Amino acid sequence: MARQLKSPREIDAIARAGSVVAKVLHRLGEMCQPGVRTLELDAQADRLCRELGGESLFRGVPGRGGPFPGNICCSINEQVVHGIPSERRVQEGDIVSVDYGCRLDGWCADAAATFIVGEIPPRVRQMVQATREALEMALGRCRPGVLWSTVARAMQQHVEGQGFSLVRELVGHGIGKAMHEDPKVPNFVSRELLVRDILLESGLVIAVEPMVCLGGYDIKVLSDGWTVATRDGEPSAHFEHTLAIVPGGVRVLTTEG
Numbered sequence: 001m002a003r004q005l006k007s008p009r010e011i012d013a014i015a016r017a018g019s020v021v022a023k024v025l026h027r028l029g030e031m032c033q034p035g036v037r038t039l040e041l042d043a044q045a046d047r048l049c050r051e052l053g054g055e056s057l058f059r060g061v062p063g064r065g066g067p068f069p070g071n072i073c074c075s076i077n078e079q080v081v082h083g084i085p086s087e088r089r090v091q092e093g094d095i096v097s098v099d100y101g102c103r104l105d106g107w108c109a110d111a112a113a114t115f116i117v118g119e120i121p122p123r124v125r126q127m128v129q130a131t132r133e134a135l136e137m138a139l140g141r142c143r144p145g146v147l148w149s150t151v152a153r154a155m156q157q158h159v160e161g162q163g164f165s166l167v168r169e170l171v172g173h174g175i176g177k178a179m180h181e182d183p184k185v186p187n188f189v190s191r192e193l194l195v196r197d198i199l200l201e202s203g204l205v206i207a208v209e210p211m212v213c214l215g216g217y218d219i220k221v222l223s224d225g226w227t228v229a230t231r232d233g234e235p236s237a238h239f240e241h242t243l244a245i246v247p248g249g250v251r252v253l254t255t256e257g
């Protein structure tokens, strides 16, 4: 599989884009309070990104629903990913998944987080926590020489061991000059992955993004052509970091730095 390894200097450049992404997500997390419209989150993301010298990545990405109209993807409750910012107001009891990517000096970074708004059922809180932990688990296990399937297996066992499920149809990805590069990075072990496993090597930059469902992992695309939601209507959470495999371990590139 064609994949481009990045030099330390290129990884530094992706980390600068990642710092913008992390600052935007931090700010949006603070804004995720009852009453805020998702369009306000979207506008804030683009404003802050421009202030920091970057350019939002998702706007205009082609898809079945036409070019993506937002700067962020904002997916609430049973929505998994790719939600379109709108006049909808965030409410007490919502979980709000925000995915954001930016390009800075020609390099892309991509991250996501699910924000909890007020009181939510304990089981939903546990699901959000399990998703965050799955990503942390991946960060702890990635290093040169490791096969990705062993990382994916650990994430899968952590999530499924608590009775939750991992989305199958959407996966993480390589990232660099383009938002989506090889390889595809699944959050679960499939026969296909075992046949064509990903050997982690220094310089590989990937976006790891577990998407976890409280119920089943089946998803559907809503009539807007973009929003992905669970088929059973149960809530879903999403955490993502862009990371580089470096000698001895991993460097998370979507941190505020």
Ligand code: MG
Pocket (backbone or CB within 6 Å): 110, 111, 172, 173, 207, 209, 240
């Ligand atoms: Mg991504």
